Amino acid sequence: MTKAKSRAATSHKHVEEEGVSAGDRWIRVSREHLVATLRALQAEGYKSLLFMSAVDHLATPVRPSPPERFELIYQLRNLDTREELRVRVWVPEDDPVAPTASEIYAPAGWDERETWDMFGIRFDGHKDLVRILMPEDWEGHPLRRDFPVGGETVDFSEDHEVWQTAPEEA
Amino acid sequence: MSSSPTGVTISREPAEGHVGGELLTVNFGPQHPSTHGVLRLVVILDGEVIRGVRPVIGYLHTGIEKQMEALRWQQGVVVTDRHDYLSPLHNNLAYAMAVERLVGVEPPPRAQALRVIMCELTRISSHCLWLGTSSLELGAMSMFMYCLRERETVLAMNEEISGYRMHTSYIRPGGVMADATERFWDMLADFVEKMPGHVDEYEDLLTNNPIWKRRTVGIGYLSAEDAVRLGASGPMVRGSGLPWDLRKTMPYSGYEKYDFEIAVEEAGDCYARYLCRIKEFRESVRILKQAMASIPDGPINVDERKMLPPPREELETSMEAVIHHFKLFTEGYSVPSGDVYAAVESPRGEHGCYVVSDGTHKPRRVKFRSASFVNLQALEHMAMGSMIADMIAIIGTADTVLGDVDR
Numbered sequence: 001m002t003k004a005k006s007r008a009a010t011s012h013k014h015v016e017e018e019g020v021s022a023g024d025r026w027i028r029v030s031r032e033h034l035v036a037t038l039r040a041l042q043a044e045g046y047k048s049l050l051f052m053s054a055v056d057h058l059a060t061p062v063r064p065s066p067p068e069r070f071e072l073i074y075q076l077r078n079l080d081t082r083e084e085l086r087v088r089v090w091v092p093e094d095d096p097v098a099p100t101a102s103e104i105y106a107p108a109g110w111d112e113r114e115t116w117d118m119f120g121i122r123f124d125g126h127k128d129l130v131r132i133l134m135p136e137d138w139e140g141h142p143l144r145r146d147f148p149v150g151g152e153t154v155d156f157s158e159d160h161e162v163w164q165t166a167p168e169e170a
Numbered sequence: 171m172s173s174s175p176t177g178v179t180i181s182r183e184p185a186e187g188h189v190g191g192e193l194l195t196v197n198f199g200p201q202h203p204s205t206h207g208v209l210r211l212v213v214i215l216d217g218e219v220i221r222g223v224r225p226v227i228g229y230l231h232t233g234i235e236k237q238m239e240a241l242r243w244q245q246g247v248v249v250t251d252r253h254d255y256l257s258p259l260h261n262n263l264a265y266a267m268a269v270e271r272l273v274g275v276e277p278p279p280r281a282q283a284l285r286v287i288m289c290e291l292t293r294i295s296s297h298c299l300w301l302g303t304s305s306l307e308l309g310a311m312s313m314f315m316y317c318l319r320e321r322e323t324v325l326a327m328n329e330e331i332s333g334y335r336m337h338t339s340y341i342r343p344g345g346v347m348a349d350a351t352e353r354f355w356d357m358l359a360d361f362v363e364k365m366p367g368h369v370d371e372y373e374d375l376l377t378n379n380p381i382w383k384r385r386t387v388g389i390g391y392l393s394a395e396d397a398v399r400l401g402a403s404g405p406m407v408r409g410s411g412l413p414w415d416l417r418k419t420m421p422y423s424g425y426e427k428y429d430f431e432i433a434v435e436e437a438g439d440c441y442a443r444y445l446c447r448i449k450e451f452r453e454s455v456r457i458l459k460q461a462m463a464s465i466p467d468g469p470i471n472v473d474e475r476k477m478l479p480p481p482r483e484e485l486e487t488s489m490e491a492v493i494h495h496f497k498l499f500t501e502g503y504s505v506p507s508g509d510v511y512a513a514v515e516s517p518r519g520e521h522g523c524y525v526v527s528d529g530t531h532k533p534r535r536v537k538f539r540s541a542s543f544v545n546l547q548a549l550e551h552m553a554m555g556s557m558i559a560d561m562i563a564i565i566g567t568a569d570t571v572l573g574d575v576d577r
Contacts, residue, residue: 022274024509050513061528061530073524082419082420106401107544118235131228
């Protein structure tokens, strides 16, 4: 019964791809259909957004290479069936914008501010998209892979890696 | 209408019949003893009544997630100790569970039982510190000393089992750091014997205390629907009558083997959240007793030489062991590419760890779903319309740890 139900949840018309990663179910939708998909999933019973965030795939060794640099992640949970579902959305580097989910899921309000702060992805329609963790005059977005880690080399240790992805590799 | 120094304009329509004809913007914190860390609130007041709250966070931001990406898989454990510094073991566990699921290994039963024991001890010590400090803020001075006494006992046990009092890094991907010593079992047996009596002491001092009740009953109301809508977890939802506890509803690390109840209270106010945590003290002791009695024998780590160093004695006789040891400590191990979300019930609610691996020896991304970060968003909703003095009770019983909020 639960199996049949989960298939219903992912057979949504906008789903472009679906899969299972280490036991976690996920679906992928396009940016245009994100809001409609989240609304439909909420109506289906995924009442709880556990978190939303982004992943930077710059210079990843994973093959085949991801089509875009950024990926947004929305982790949803159905409190009645105790099922979880991850919604993934590609966001291109040259146009880092996505529609806001804060109207649908209240916790997305701060999570989207954090994603803007850390990755520089803007959320259309967010009422208060300002930096949340870094100071407001900070330059750059620290969780991007081409943002230096900083720190210094400790004497007699191996070389400290200042860059995750150096500018010439990007 | 007022402009906060973050460059954001907060506007609220003045309420009907407001005092003095204007709203007053007051800066609360960041260095305020009741904020349990460094939390700044921009509060809009109508007389003494709160009409708007804007939490300004980030003062304790230490780039934990960025640091995790710069460290190897086994080194990351040390960093996870440090964001929610009151429940380091739960942070370790969420990270370890995520890595184990990506690698595809299951820790042995003895390791799982040791994890449960250490997590429940941490829950008790975290609740002790919470109870001590939040009652201190509301005027119950002596509570702090009683609670810190028990917390000290737990920290001594941490030291006995791992060598560290607070940032133990005891739970690691693949198992735990070391087996419990004889002395640890003696200390634990003594502790579970005495702890219920200590909880009675706390209750004698607070549960029917008229001052405590007047400061907490009916204050900071949060309904069950709002708690779910705002994503709250832990005692914040259980205090509102929703029986949601990951240990029971989505069991992990063998919690399904233990007989305990979800601590639920219906009222949804600060007093209900207090009663909830008092119940959790007793339930944790119940779990500890069962875990002590039923702990299985066997290894405490997975038998996977690519993830964990070989035993010391093998290094002297086995070439293979030396190679594994060398590879592990110079290069680390790589984790198959993929992503996973693992969540545990920390003392503050759902603590989750989302890990993305690109197949190398360092994580591509580690995201912590911090219970404090999400629960703090409910603060504005809970505080709206109450008195400024009640803000202390509301922040206190929300039990946010600012290191965890800012990461």
